[in-house]
Amino acid sequence: MLFDRKQLVRLIVPLVLEQVIMGTIGIADMLMVASVGETAISGISLIDSINMLFSSMFAALVTGGTIICTQYLGKRDEDMANLAAKHLLLVSLLFSLMIAALCFLFRKTVVYGLYGAAETEVLRQAMIYFYFSMASYPFLMMFDSGSAIFRSMGNAALPFTVSFLMSVINVVLNAVFIFELHWGVFGAGFATLLARVVSSAAIFILLYRYQGVIRLQLFLKSGWHGFMVKNILRLAVPTGLEDSIFHIGKLLVQGIVTSFGTTAIAANAVALTISEFTHMPGFAIGLSLITVVGRCAGAGDLEQARYYVKKITRLSFLVTGAVAALSWIFAGPVVGFYQMNHATWVLAVEIVRWQALACLFVWVPAFNISDALRAASDVKFTMAVSMISMWIFRVGCSFLFRSLLDVGVICVWFAMFLDWMFRAGVFTLRFRGTKWEGRMFL
Template sequence: MKNIRSREKDKFGLWVLTWPIFIEMFLQFLLGAVDTLMVSRISDDAVAVVGFSNQLFNALTTLFATVASGAGIVIAQKLGSRREEDARTVAVISVKVTALIGLGLSLMLVAVPGPIARMLQLPEELMPLAIPYISIVGGGMILTALMSALSTAIRNTGNTKGPMYIAVAMNIIHIVMNYGFIFGELGFPQLGLTGVAISTVTSRLLATVMLFLIFLVAFERRIGIRDISLFDRKLFKEVLVIGWPLGVNSGSWVFSQLVIYSFIATLGSMELAARTYMSTLETFCFLLGFSLALAVQIQIAHLYGAGRTKEAYKAVYRSLSAGLPLVIINTWLLVLFGKHILGLFTQDEGILLICGALLWLNLALQPAKVLNMTLGNALNAVGDTRYTMYVSLTVMWVVATGCSYLLGISLGWGIVAIYGCMIADEYIRSIFCYVRWRNRKFLRMKEAELQAA
């Protein structure tokens, strides 16, 4: 037993889990930054289209995140309680269900990209760029769904390195193809934003294939063709009990961001481009904190499944003690050097002026994000997903979305007021999550369950 626990500590240690996730996320950040930099060589309008489209895609991913995220937590819990076969079954089910959802989304985005963009208030002058981009990248939503399910399942077995290596390869392929399509180099035709869309789908296809190969051997018993028909209603219900509040929670955030993007779009393409540039830079600030939050969710779910509740309780504070200082330092670096970095993306004085104000607001925004992500993920890891869902539904839509419209649009205070509402939303939700975690409700329930057994 001591040797088993030692191996688990090596596999599910916080930093062992964190550093591959961080490298993977950092590479995704670099991909986004390089993507934005390359697209900015086409035009600021093209950048606005990419930023707007990504919000749409992120909103739609919540439809399969319900299954993928719930399955990830259940997998870690089952492995913690030594139920390997149950974990394997959950993983197979999650991949099949998310693939079906992703296929439906792909067909929808290929069929009606224009009406969707108009419904979300995208400025009419951006439509010629947006429609082909949304239809091509959106047509690959099935790949996004599979990547989500496969990487989540693999990570929650304790293997965070596999997805990291694939992220390296995907980034390299995507950047090389972007360069070729945008500038007409390396034998590629010059296709502009359409070429960027083709590059995105191609790199995701290759990444999906590689993730699938790792997934087949992720558990002690190899996954084979016969497992296509594998289904367990009880286990799937367990996934949905944890997963549907997660999906609603994630959907609440993404759809609220999409609505806020539509508010910003009514302010003009300059504000929309500024928000897109800032989204790229902001990712740098909370990258390590976000990686720690994902890692601590895996660790706490595993500890909770094993009945090690005291260790699970303390894990969240260890993550915050490491993550918060790093995020604060990164945010200050962004304030000091952000304008110089933005100069690489655009020379538009109006956009740079807007971004200059938003850089300072990030000093308040980013620490709140880390608090909220870490505490929320900890609650999710022990199955307290309904609470985080209720908090998200209430606070996001009243504070972040409702107040953004009231202050930013109705009263005309603009994008700075919208950012202020986003900051208030993050702090209020993090306070609710902190109080809940201190209460230890689900941890005490687990302890009572173990004593009864």
């Protein structure tokens, strides 16, 4: 077997802990900002929707590079694995700088074009936060790329350590900037930027000093190879298109949320923060699937890949189900920490509980199995299914339900649950078949 129980534990546990800590920090950040007022929460939530779009694009590029690295490691070709790692870092840096520059040039067009219906103060707060977000994109990209390289080698502990450091810095600076200096949204954005600068520097220092198969010293002297960029992009572009269109759809849905007013925006923002926390353990396990299945695919052993997918997704069901159950039970007290008015609290609690029920049953097959398919290079199929599901269910049904159902902002969540159900069914059928096999092109 390519991975024994001990190796899987070393890979999965730090990933889950990292995501849980990040989710906890996200909730803590929102709690701190909540003290400034609902307009601050609403402004940040609008920009976070944009941030999630670009983060997904960054993640797609990182995923493409990670799959290439793990497949070469599965083939025991260390030189090519190092070459893939170098090109992942270079392409990631160039891409993130381009995105940051475009965001700066078209910042008003993006914010006012998407959220022009929001209140003036909400838009002002959003614009402040957007400046810091775009400045942090290159640092976030470098941290994600360096962490992915470590994970491709089966080492999730070092990225977890750096992520924990980043989270601590973020919380401490948030406390200082918001509570002591009273900088509000400006302080929250500045804290995030500084934390990402430190974390990206730390991951590169560790990558330089690390004595593993892939090391910074080993690929600094290698040249630029077009075929490697092509291989990375052949995996990254379909995944990037999938995730980008997915989040473009979410931005359109956010426009529907905005139309329901500030109370709906604030409740939706809090519910999104809590729901992301619910998904994070499953998301972490999905990252481990990319490493495990990619290594098996590189070694040409797809039977082991099937075995590990079944084993790891069972674990994901247990962990995700437990977190979803806890979020349903404690929805009221957790939402209460955000110091919102009663109407906003009631709406946020209702959304969180509906989300927990849907997450309990369909989130894992909708997202973890697609991670396994991507790791085996079956990226075009996952892209097609996700795009179709997004536009028909999440976007189309959101507009339809707004007209037909008198349930307010929760209609967009019902549309999202249909999206999850469709993905779960199609990806499960795909994995049970054999068409995803033989997609390797290395």
